[in-house]
Amino acid sequence: MPEGKPSGGRGARFAGAMDPAAAALNASIHFDRRLLRDDVRGSQAHARMLAAAGLITADDAEAIVTGLSRVAEEIETGKHPLDAALEDIHMNVETRLIQMVGEPGRRLHTARSRNDQVATDLRLYARRAALELVSAIDRARVALCRRARQHAHTIMPGYTHLQRAQVVTLGHHLLAYAEMLDRDRGRLVDAERRAAASPLGSGALAGTSLPIDRAATAADLGFAGPTHNSLDAVSDRDFAAEIAFACALLAVHLSRLGEELVLWSTTEFGFVRLGEGYCSGSSLMPQKRNPDIAELLRGKPGRAIGDVVALLTISKGLALAYNKDLQETQEPLYDAIDTARAALAVLPGLVDTLEFDVARLRAAAGDAALGATDLAEELVRAGMPFRSAHEVVGKLVRRADPRRRREARAPDARGARRRAKRRCPAADRRARACGRRARAGASRGRAARARLRALTSARARCPRRPRAPRAPRLTWVRRCLRSFRS
Numbered sequence: 001m002p003e004g005k006p007s008g009g010r011g012a013r014f015a016g017a018m019d020p021a022a023a024a025l026n027a028s029i030h031f032d033r034r035l036l037r038d039d040v041r042g043s044q045a046h047a048r049m050l051a052a053a054g055l056i057t058a059d060d061a062e063a064i065v066t067g068l069s070r071v072a073e074e075i076e077t078g079k080h081p082l083d084a085a086l087e088d089i090h091m092n093v094e095t096r097l098i099q100m101v102g103e104p105g106r107r108l109h110t111a112r113s114r115n116d117q118v119a120t121d122l123r124l125y126a127r128r129a130a131l132e133l134v135s136a137i138d139r140a141r142v143a144l145c146r147r148a149r150q151h152a153h154t155i156m157p158g159y160t161h162l163q164r165a166q167v168v169t170l171g172h173h174l175l176a177y178a179e180m181l182d183r184d185r186g187r188l189v190d191a192e193r194r195a196a197a198s199p200l201g202s203g204a205l206a207g208t209s210l211p212i213d214r215a216a217t218a219a220d221l222g223f224a225g226p227t228h229n230s231l232d233a234v235s236d237r238d239f240a241a242e243i244a245f246a247c248a249l250l251a252v253h254l255s256r257l258g259e260e261l262v263l264w265s266t267t268e269f270g271f272v273r274l275g276e277g278y279c280s281g282s283s284l285m286p287q288k289r290n291p292d293i294a295e296l297l298r299g300k301p302g303r304a305i306g307d308v309v310a311l312l313t314i315s316k317g318l319a320l321a322y323n324k325d326l327q328e329t330q331e332p333l334y335d336a337i338d339t340a341r342a343a344l345a346v347l348p349g350l351v352d353t354l355e356f357d358v359a360r361l362r363a364a365a366g367d368a369a370l371g372a373t374d375l376a377e378e379l380v381r382a383g384m385p386f387r388s389a390h391e392v393v394g395k396l397v398r399r400a401d402p403r404r405r406r407e408a409r410a411p412d413a414r415g416a417r418r419r420a421k422r423r424c425p426a427a428d429r430r431a432r433a434c435g436r437r438a439r440a441g442a443s444r445g446r447a448a449r450a451r452l453r454a455l456t457s458a459r460a461r462c463p464r465r466p467r468a469p470r471a472p473r474l475t476w477v478r479r480c481l482r483s484f485r486s
């Protein structure tokens with residue numbers, strides 16, 4: 001192929017251009033353009049090393065290094081449009097450099113392949129992104145810790161199975177998320193460290209016969225040193241999978257916080273109000289204040305987990321060394337990083353503007369049953385075996401259960417409804433309004449009744465309601481404790 005004519009990486013081996021559909025499938029420029037700065041950095045280090053090794057002149061290196069800076073600027077400002085016919089960012093940058101500086105540009109690719117080039121660029125990108133995520137995690141963690149400190153003495157119910165379990169403090173609860181973020185941080189730091197080996201100089205797969213200095217380029221690019229095996233280096237995307245996994249697990253952690261904020265901001269819980277800047281309204285229902293951002297924190301891991309699966313699936317079963325499949329590892333890596341970054345970006349503000357309803361949290365923590373474990377431990381302290389204490393307190397709680405007392409007083413649901421109607425006519429009006437939306441899929445009406453019947457028949461019959469217990473005698477607790485102590 002004549003010099004200067006766009007040829008991607010094909011050179012003169014081919015007489016004609018690629019089939020357009022094949023070229024479109026082959027091209028990666030629409031996503032690897034984000035490697036521009038790293039590609040230029042890698043090429044500049046490579047050129048400096050070539051000059052130091054006597055493979056090009058110092059003047060050529062100078063022309064290449066300054067030329068590459070100009071190319072980056074032109075592409076970034078849109079002055080030079082990227083060309084999909086050139087396949088990827090590497091060929092776009094090199095081709096423009098050659099147009100710009102001529103002969104020296106044609107020497108840049110000495111002792112280098114796009115295989116070690118892209119592996120180097122990707123590592124530079126991934127390492128920087130990992131460290132940026134670490135900083136974002138730190139900001140989020142600081143916000144959580146700040147609120148935890150403010151609420152070190154705010155009591156609330158702690159849950160297991162989403163049932164009130166024992167009293168905890170809100171500070172403790174918030175710090176659980178800080179712990180998760182701390183582990184996420186560690187994973188990213190660790191992955192970044194492992195990614196800090198330079199593949200540059202591994203060539204297409206087998207290195208080069210030219211006298212290059214791999215340690216020099218590694219040091220120039222801030223790597224700890226060169227990779228050890230050229231076959232592995234050009235085909236390894238472990239670092240991408242590790243970072244994507246760290247992002248996915250981070251997103252999973254944030255999704256748990258998102259879910260709790262969604263739950264807690266319901267009228268039913270009423271533990272927290274999200275700041276206005278983190279809520280959306282409804283286009284139909286004027287009163288709505290929806291926790292969209294918290295919902296998205298909950299939903300985002302879906303993508304990040306998909307990214308990890310994609311990365312592992314692409315890498316699975318690949319024979320050594322480089323295969324074009326590896327180009328497909330870029331987008332999932334970018335997406336996982338972008339997802340984690342976007343989720344982390346909202347966290348400090350979201351957490352800072354949470355308005356906790358301390359009174360409501362306290363009231364919920366006032367549920368006497370939450371003291372059951374403490375009472376059992378009190379008995380243990382007095383010498384009772386734990387299993388016996390568990391039984392004693394379990395019986396007490398059973399007798400005191402207000403729902404069972406209420407059930408005892410309300411023999412049938414229809415009677416309860418009649419009573420509720422008398423007490424709250426507004427609720428009845430709303431129930432009727434709800435009945436008017438009796439379309440299929442709504443909660444009332446013929447279709448709903450039919451659906452309920454269908455579901456009922458498909459389900460196991462409900463067990464019979466146990467007999468209502470006698471009303472608890474509160475003195476029983478004291479008597480029991482007294483008799484035990486004496």
Ligand code: ARG
Nearest residue numbers: 028088114115118324326327
């Ligand atoms: N765009 C390619 C990638 O991301 C660059 C390497 C191409 N190498 C090759 N032998 N075709 O993997």
